[in-house]
Amino acid sequence: MDGKRSKLRAVDFDPAVFQEDVYYVSVNATLNERIRDYPNWHDVRAFIDEDKYYPTMGIDRIMVCEAVEDGVIVDAGSAITVDVMNQGVYQGGFIALGIKAAQEAYARLSPALEVSFNFEVDLAKMAKNTPDSLTVGFLAPLILKIESLGKPIYMSGGDARLLSRFFGETTVDEDLIFIGMKKLIEKGVKC
Amino acid sequence: MDGKRSKLRAVDFDPAVFQEDVYYVSVNATLNERIRDYPNWHDVRAFIDEDKYYPTMGIDRIMVCEAVEDGVIVDAGSAITVDVMNQGVYQGGFIALGIKAAQEAYARLSPALEVSFNFEVDLAKMAKNTPDSLTVGFLAPLILKIESLGKPIYMSGGDARLLSRFFGETTVDEDLIFIGMKKLIEKGVKC
Numbered sequence: 012m013d014g015k016r017s018k019l020r021a022v023d024f025d026p027a028v029f030q031e032d033v034y035y036v037s038v039n040a041t042l043n044e045r046i047r048d049y050p051n052w053h054d055v056r057a058f059i060d061e062d063k064y065y066p067t068m069g070i071d072r073i074m075v076c077e078a079v080e081d082g083v084i085v086d087a088g089s090a091i092t093v094d095v096m097n098q099g100v101y102q103g104g105f106i107a108l109g110i111k112a113a114q115e116a117y118a119r120l121s122p123a124l125e126v127s128f129n130f131e132v133d134l135a136k137m138a139k140n141t142p143d144s145l146t147v148g149f150l151a152p153l154i155l156k157i158e159s160l161g162k163p164i165y166m167s168g169g170d171a172r173l174l175s176r177f178f179g180e181t182t183v184d185e186d187l188i189f190i191g192m193k194k195l196i197e198k199g200v201k202c
Numbered sequence: 203m204d205g206k207r208s209k210l211r212a213v214d215f216d217p218a219v220f221q222e223d224v225y226y227v228s229v230n231a232t233l234n235e236r237i238r239d240y241p242n243w244h245d246v247r248a249f250i251d252e253d254k255y256y257p258t259m260g261i262d263r264i265m266v267c268e269a270v271e272d273g274v275i276v277d278a279g280s281a282i283t284v285d286v287m288n289q290g291v292y293q294g295g296f297i298a299l300g301i302k303a304a305q306e307a308y309a310r311l312s313p314a315l316e317v318s319f320n321f322e323v324d325l326a327k328m329a330k331n332t333p334d335s336l337t338v339g340f341l342a343p344l345i346l347k348i349e350s351l352g353k354p355i356y357m358s359g360g361d362a363r364l365l366s367r368f369f370g371e372t373t374v375d376e377d378l379i380f381i382g383m384k385k386l387i388e389k390g391v392k393c
Contacts, residue, residue, distance in 0.1 A: 065330045067314065090311055093339070095328050103328025105339035106315070108299075108307050116299050116307035120281055123258065124297070137286050137294025139256045148284070148296035152343035155350060 077191035082163040087170035268382030278361035
């Protein structure tokens with residue numbers, strides 16, 4: 012917890028080099044197999060009260076929720092997950108496509124729709140060309156829905172900064188997942 | 203215009219059998235080639251004031267707009283086009299993915315998201331399982347946006363009836379495209 016951070020490819024990474032206790036979350040099944048036998052590796056998943064969430068909910072999504080006591084948490088990556096926390100209690104959420112996945116899905120429908128989004132578009136207006144029609148069609152409904160939830164918005168994930176410009180007010184915090192993990196580790200017990 | 207209707211595959215169809223005047227719209231480039239040389243075949247596209255719309259806008263989408271003087275027109279097929287008409291003037295629109303395209307795009311993101319939408323879901327609630335999360339994530343924003351446009355809603359296309367159950371009030375009319383064509387043919391001049 013000294014704030015040092017590094018990023019490695021999972022395949023380039025040897026779990027045996029760590030002597031100290033390691034607290035982790037992982038969605039990588041191969042990595043999970045490799046670290047299972049190290050007694051100093053602790054899966055933070057064990058600290059979650061699973062009843063609070065739902066069984067198939069991704070562990071990364073649970074962690075960003077744990078970071079926020081009250082608000083809407085938007086994790087904008089390959090998918091865009093939107094979750095609501097109310098006084099520490101999970102209210103449910105939904106999953107939209109990520110920006111890249113949406114653009115690819117439009118392109119698959121027709122060569123005419125194989126265009127890049129226009130991130131300068133005014134989402135409040137109806138569109139009158141193809142790039143704007145797709146950008147408004149994907150982003151305007153999603154952002155309207157998120158804002159209609161009426162809570163402070165916290166954003167994380169690779170597209171958080173890009174998306175945040177379309178919101179009135181949001182907090183972009185790339186560390187939400189680590190904040191969630193740290194909170195759980197410090198509690199150290201099922202919450 | 204005696205109301206008779208039939209549906210044929212474009213390949214099974216011989217343009218030469220018609221002696222009378224035929225008014226058509228077509229998005230099929232091969233068919234367009236085949237009918238180009240028949241003088242009794244009239245492309246209804248010629249009757250449109252193209253300035254009213256935008257150059258790359260699909261002819262089918264223009265036709266459903268022509269059917270409605272004032273309202274939101276939702277054509278729910280492989281894509282879901284949403285267009286706004288105000289006293290006969292096109293205001294612009296947007297394009298969302300169709301239901302099938304959206305489900306396929308989710309499935310491509312992860313095997314965990316390869317599930318069917320739950321069309322019984324309550325879109326007003328946040329979801330707590332995967333099928334509901336995807337259904338709410340795709341439909342709730344789109345329907346909220348369409349309803350926020352504050353005009354009467356007209357729906358057409360293969361998924362119109364399925365989608366209509368999520369709206370407060372809508373008119374489902376599979377004939378919008380033909381109504382638009384008929385209006386244009388009857389005017390018979392550039393509008």
